[in-house]
Amino acid sequence: xxxxxxxxxxxxxxxxxxxxxxxxxxxxxxxxxxxxxxxxxxxxxxxxxxxxxxxxxxxxxxxxxxxxxxxxxxxxxxxxxxxxxxxxxxxxxxxxxxxxxxxxxxxxxxxxxxxxxxxxxxxxxxxxxxxxxxxxxxxxxxxxxxxxxxxxxxxxxxxxxxxxxxxxxxxxxxxxxxxxxxxxxxxxxxxxxxxxxxxxxxxxxxxxxxxxxxxxxxxxxxxxxxxxxxxxxxxxxxxxxxxxxxxxxxxxxxxxxxxxxxxxxxxxxxxxxxxxxxxxxxxxxxxxxxxxxxxxxxxxxxxxxxx
Amino acid sequence: xxxxxxxxxxxxxxxxxxxxxxxxxxxxxxxxxxxxxxxxxxxxxxxxxxxxxxxxxxxxxxxxxxxxxxxxxxxxxxxxxxxxxxxxxxxxxxxxxxxxxxxxxxxxxxxxxxxxxxxxxxxxxxxxxxxxxxxxxxxxxxxxxxxxxxxxxxxxxxxxxxxxxxxxxxxxxxxxxxxxxxxxxxxxxxxxxxxxxxxxxxxxxxxxxxxxxxxxxxxxxxxxxxxxxxxxxxxxxxxxxxxxxxxxxxxxxxxxxxxx
Numbered sequence: 235x236x237x238x239x240x241x242x243x244x245x246x247x248x249x250x251x252x253x254x255x256x257x258x259x260x261x262x263x264x265x266x267x268x269x270x271x272x273x274x275x276x277x278x279x280x281x282x283x284x285x286x287x288x289x290x291x292x293x294x295x296x297x298x299x300x301x302x303x304x305x306x307x308x309x310x311x312x313x314x315x316x317x318x319x320x321x322x323x324x325x326x327x328x329x330x331x332x333x334x335x336x337x338x339x340x341x342x343x344x345x346x347x348x349x350x351x352x353x354x355x356x357x358x359x360x361x362x363x364x365x366x367x368x369x370x371x372x373x374x375x376x377x378x379x380x381x382x383x384x385x386x387x388x389x390x391x392x393x394x395x396x397x398x399x400x401x402x403x404x405x406x407x408x409x410x411x412x413x414x415x416x417x418x419x420x421x422x423x424x425x426x427x428x429x430x431x432x433x434x435x436x437x438x439x440x441x442x443x444x445x446x447x448x449x450x451x452x453x454x455x456x457x458x459x460x461x462x463x464x465x466x467x468x469x470x471x472x473x474x475x476x477x478x479x480x481x482x483x484x485x486x487x488x489x490x491x492x493x494x495x496x497x498x499x500x501x502x503x504x505x506x507x508x509x510x511x512x513x514x515x516x517x518x519x520x521x522x523x524x525x526x527x528x529x530x531x532x533x534x535x536x537x538x539x540x541x
Numbered sequence: 542x543x544x545x546x547x548x549x550x551x552x553x554x555x556x557x558x559x560x561x562x563x564x565x566x567x568x569x570x571x572x573x574x575x576x577x578x579x580x581x582x583x584x585x586x587x588x589x590x591x592x593x594x595x596x597x598x599x600x601x602x603x604x605x606x607x608x609x610x611x612x613x614x615x616x617x618x619x620x621x622x623x624x625x626x627x628x629x630x631x632x633x634x635x636x637x638x639x640x641x642x643x644x645x646x647x648x649x650x651x652x653x654x655x656x657x658x659x660x661x662x663x664x665x666x667x668x669x670x671x672x673x674x675x676x677x678x679x680x681x682x683x684x685x686x687x688x689x690x691x692x693x694x695x696x697x698x699x700x701x702x703x704x705x706x707x708x709x710x711x712x713x714x715x716x717x718x719x720x721x722x723x724x725x726x727x728x729x730x731x732x733x734x735x736x737x738x739x740x741x742x743x744x745x746x747x748x749x750x751x752x753x754x755x756x757x758x759x760x761x762x763x764x765x766x767x768x769x770x771x772x773x774x775x776x777x778x779x780x781x782x783x784x785x786x787x788x789x790x791x792x793x794x795x796x797x798x799x800x801x
Contacts, residue, residue: 287801291633292630294800312636318634324627327626329626330559339551340631342552343545345544345636
């Protein structure tokens with residue numbers, strides 16, 4: 235086996251809170267291979283950011299190890315940090331400096347002296363070239379977010395970690411960002427992504443792990459995860475309360491009702507139940523199950539842990 | 542561009558230099574106001590050393606006080622701001638060692654302290670030169686002592702500022718540290734008076750204050766006379782600097798309040 239890009243080995247983390255000990259991560263173990271585009275999904279509070287903080291050296295694990303290309307992030311931290319490019323979740327910036335200065339300093343911290351060619355390339359690729367001499371305070375939220383990506387990449391790290399990089403970024407900018415990250419991935423950089431946008435994870439990631447309450451509850455290739463879900467979803471709009479027989483199975487978002495359906499007979503039964511209740515289903519359609527359906531299944535605990 | 546710890550050092554220097562009006566001009570003005578008021582009011586009332594009038598005595602005290610306060614302000618405010626704004630993460634993600642952090646923050650604090658100290662010396666010198674009634678010389682008799690105490694004092698306060706910046710989680714905690722630790726130690730150090738004019742009890746207290754030795758030693762460099770021997774002062778300042786530096790390095794190494 236080649237050395238994994240990132241190897242999580244029985245990582246646990248316990249926080250001491252006013253209410254007592256809280257275990258944020260339970261024995262989390264999985265590997266991300268070289269060149270993978272890997273998605274880490276889970277609801278808020280599942281432990282994604284805690285796991286990434288330990289990987290980044292911003293926090294210490296209570297037990298277990300994390301290795302980046304075989305380098306331990308705790309005992310060989312300086313070497314590990316050279317291999318990692320971390321895009322933090324919080325939208326932070328240093329208000330004293332302009333865009334170029336911030337990137338030059340960041341390069342300097344990694345021991346890189348003349349980095350302007352690569353800095354220019356980063357600024358171009360991220361659509362920030364015309365802001366190079368602007369103070370950080372003058373950038374919009376989306377630009378600050380892209381600046382976080384640029385700062386994470388000044389030292390050309392082989393392993394890139396993005397913690398919810400598209401939160402609050404508009405559609406067009408999200409596309410630019412993904413094109414750039416996908417290009418880096420094709421050039422051989424390994425990518426670990428956490429996101430709340432499941433369609434992004436489905437489109438970009440070849441493998442996915444799902445965390446729930448600090449435990450890995452699913453770990454598979456994206457295509458296998460999709461296969462494991464109900465193959466189809468019946469979707470319609472309804473102005474009234476859903477009949478009790480269906481309510482347990484359905485996912486309801488306002489007027490929209492979605493029901494997992496494996497075959498035509500099941501679809502007919504659902505629609506019959508609606509009709510018998512004296513209701514009218516509007517905009518009826520059948521679609522393929524997507525990662526969101528898988529995610530909700532896994533989080534509801536209907537699918538067994540695969541880790 | 543510089544690399545490693547020098548990049549961080551350069552960033553920290555540029556950080557205060559970009560807002561020089563607040564970080565350099567303002568403390569120089571404050572020191573000149575002290576001189577104007579205390580010097581004018583007390584000139585004929587306070588007897589300090591033989592052959593040294595009060596204004597001449599006061600100026601080195603004000604210079605050293607400015608050096609110390611600004612060295613502390615630089616590292617402490619930079620650290621606490623970066624923590625509160627969250628941009629400290631950019632440093633935490635780098636391979637910079639705790640030694641690199643220590644040298645960068647402490648040396649940049651020393652630069653700020655020295656720049657402000659020089660500014661105060663020039664401004665007060667100008668003030669004396671234009672008021673013809675004062676016959677005061679500000680040429681140090683032993684410049685090496687002046688430099689040694691200015692640098693070691695600035696280093697100690699820079700390292701202390703780093704400790705305070707790591708410890709404080711909010712701006713008001715930093716203000717408390719300044720008001721309850723730095724200010725009393727500065728004002729009870731003999732900036733404005735010779736401690737021989739204090740009651741015996743407060744003389745004793747002053748002898749426990751490392752700031753007293755910094756200012757006394759610094760003043761020795763100007764006049765060739767002081768309350769205690771400059772060698773004793775150097776010893777006390779050296780030991781204090783070593784202890785404070787060791788604590789700052791330890792806190793950086795364990796990531797005190799900056800790594801969870």
